[in-house]
Amino acid sequence: MPRSRELAQANLENIYRIFTVPEAPDSTLGRVDQAISDDLMGFLQDHIVAVERDLDEIEGDFSRSSIPEDPTYVSDYTEFLKEKLVSQSVHTASPGFIGHMTSALPYFMLPLSRILTALNQNLVKVETSRAFTPMERQVLAMMHRLIYSRSDDFYSQWIQNSNYSLGAFCSGGTIANLTALWAARNRLCGPSGDFKGISRVGLVKAMQHLNCQGLAVLVSRRGHYSLGKAVDLLGIGRDNLVTVETDENNRIDMKKLREQCWRLKGEGILPLTLIGIAGTTETGNIDPLEAMADFAAELGCHFHVDAAWGGPTLFSDTHRGLLKGVERADSVTIDAHKQLYVPMGAGMVLFKDPATLSSIEHHAAYIIRRGSRDLGSRTLEGSRPGMAMLVHAGLSIIGRKGYEILIDQGIERARRFASRINAHPDFELVSEPELNILTYRYIPARIQKILAEATAAKVTEINEQLDKIIEAMQKRQREAGRTFVSRTRLTPGRYKGGAITVFRVVMANPLTTEEILAAVLDEQSEIASHPDIQAILRQIKF
């Protein structure tokens, strides 16, 4: 038995040590810790390998299924981690990583996260969170105010009134959207007379009570996939998530929305919720929220806005108007781990009426008792960390004006990148950036001309070829590890309903420079010059 193994043998004293003796500053883990504190960007640059290893190979490093019998030295484990995990992770903070909604974080988030982990509070109840409870309520009130701009009196009344909630904090936008639809459903089918309410008797009896065949949720076809999960979970069914067609700017078509509602009515199906999107995931567009609010009022149904991405646009004096109407929503989702620049795992849903969340209220004998101030009585999740602290820190340290700069800069950067694409002969801008997201594709000038004059059938055929090229290019660019854009499928109006594959770019990282944006297109042009891709392109003819 090697000496290291012998020393590492589990015994009471060793186990006790890991709970009582801090990692020494000159230990392997201590040094990594220090390196991250001193220079995070340098650490990531030095330790994350740029060029992708094949995923099959990486899987080989994580193929053992049995739990190790004996303990391992922290130093040995740290070496493993550096070599096998950190090196093969994704440099999400890189300014050239403009394909997804993760960005560099403000430096102060790192030490503050350490405080959070050190305190290890559990926000389900006051007994394990104390001051974190009113702090989270404050964060929810601040975000509520950002959206709804109610009076000082309103907030004085509700901010710390533990019988009600201005919103719920959660792990992310999916849970936020689900919470909103759950509350809406339970409110629509709440107790009345002999009917004890859907929460107690379930969906089947609720539909009998309301004398309808089912419920429907309506959203544009750009709606986030979490909504599909929500209607599935809630027993509504994915077929009753009615995805409405959009106009050429990826905004819900109000006429089509009305038509769908009439159709549902004819089928005895009740619209539970209209969902407006403020910043579609793929294209960053904003639905006509004002018109949707009008229509929801006309229907008498819940109006939810999924502003997971676009919500923080409200910080900007310049761009706030794009979300006009959001203040009429019954509920609004905002993700803090997106444009509030908080680490992963922080979402929120805000409710116009502080009583809405009462429809999902629940209690237990040992915590979240009736009359307690425990946050857990009106959240979907139970035990959860105090991530609200990091939102509180962001709002305080960056301030409204700071976030405004970040938002304004992101939109400005997206517009400049759009101009760059428009000016380039071999790229086509597919969706204009209304916020800081845009899509485009590679399509050499020669083929643009062919496409302009082709028949519908020919257009489809060419687009299928181009789709393959875009997909291959996106993968190669990712694998090379210098810059990264994502890809999706869209159905832009100009191709008459046909879907095409496009590059998708999200401009959230404040460190992304003009040079990097130029480099993204240069790299793509270079990738496109690969013989395999050129061979496909050459086949495309008039």
Added chain:
Amino acid sequence: MPRSRELAQANLENIYRIFTVPEAPDSTLGRVDQAISDDLMGFLQDHIVAVERDLDEIEGDFSRSSIPEDPTYVSDYTEFLKEKLVSQSVHTASPGFIGHMTSALPYFMLPLSRILTALNQNLVKVETSRAFTPMERQVLAMMHRLIYSRSDDFYSQWIQNSNYSLGAFCSGGTIANLTALWAARNRLCGPSGDFKGISRVGLVKAMQHLNCQGLAVLVSRRGHYSLGKAVDLLGIGRDNLVTVETDENNRIDMKKLREQCWRLKGEGILPLTLIGIAGTTETGNIDPLEAMADFAAELGCHFHVDAAWGGPTLFSDTHRGLLKGVERADSVTIDAHKQLYVPMGAGMVLFKDPATLSSIEHHAAYIIRRGSRDLGSRTLEGSRPGMAMLVHAGLSIIGRKGYEILIDQGIERARRFASRINAHPDFELVSEPELNILTYRYIPARIQKILAEATAAKVTEINEQLDKIIEAMQKRQREAGRTFVSRTRLTPGRYKGGAITVFRVVMANPLTTEEILAAVLDEQSEIASHPDIQAILRQIKF
């Protein structure tokens, strides 16, 4: 305008700085960070105020509802945090804090958490998580193996087979339980013939298809409150969460369970899932899992085990047998932020059959595409952090034998505390520790005698008086801040169905010594000597 405010004015350069310039080691936040690294326990001891401030007062510090317009210096914010939040948080790591399921954490969790935050991966998709994806799959396989002990061949086949999942990682036990019931429901009501499945058409049509009136979930009355949320969300309804009576050891009464199932059958309601509990939240007892597995097989229904707390008992050669039968469960919930000693926000659900989670599979155009290896296609949550890394670290560094020691010690400690309570004339042990949780109450010897000879009505009357005392004592002990136990309501057999309020103790912190346990009872005796409490006690007579 004060100079500090002037300097803090938002401008592009300042905002850029927070993303590029690390906190200086000698800054306020840098020093806090260092203090935590050097000596976490000392930091918590020094900075968390022991004696509770009134919550109303604390709320006053978080009463502002508007987002600050201007940025704040990080140092100023850190001072605020220390003074108003950290000082008034809960010292969950204190060895005298034995009332809830939070404990001290191994020291290595702190620097590893920093690495996690620094990398800020998003595990919904490979493009933002790379090696974290196979690592999380490995963790799930390891936990699966701990429960199901399948062969090497089995794990070679499934561990990295991205078309299937051995389980789902999530933020905690609530989402884990919900995921299990969701998958069970969708599997029971899966597509067949013309029926497109509940996922698409919803619960009403699924019930018509199955020709039944509704679904039911059966669990003992010690079941976790998250199950109530789950049946509510899933449209099943809380009335169809059938809470079955328990025996005198808080384990489900199998006879009563059978009776309930017959009753449901008579009402045309189909049992969806039986839920066994491995470590009830309030008393730490384990249901007769083997008998439940038999009965579930007889019914042909899903068998879920909520082992959020007790799952890690499987690490112990001595105590593993208590969970006999768990390996027959279709799904099992385990929380990592409980007895795996990982920071808050890490839960898992494991599935015996790698195909079960296919019933909730979903896709989108820009990520989690069909055929991709993205974890998000079979999880309830969307974007989420790589907490699995900390579980991976715990399993590797502590090892099976290390966790065994922690489990064995906790159970041993609970037994010793139980002996101490039994030996004390003024306390009554209410539930024996089967694992490391027990309940007891304060009841002076004199009143124990009265109770032994009292009529049923008199017993109820006395218990009501004692309930008030236990509640008052628990609050005073918490407020004094030296030690902490929680409280709940139980219906022990000896009081013929009457509910009583009890102290609840969870022995998870390895730093809790015999001296601390003695101090807990001493402090409670002292609190009980308070004239207010003695006055109530004096009124209790034969």
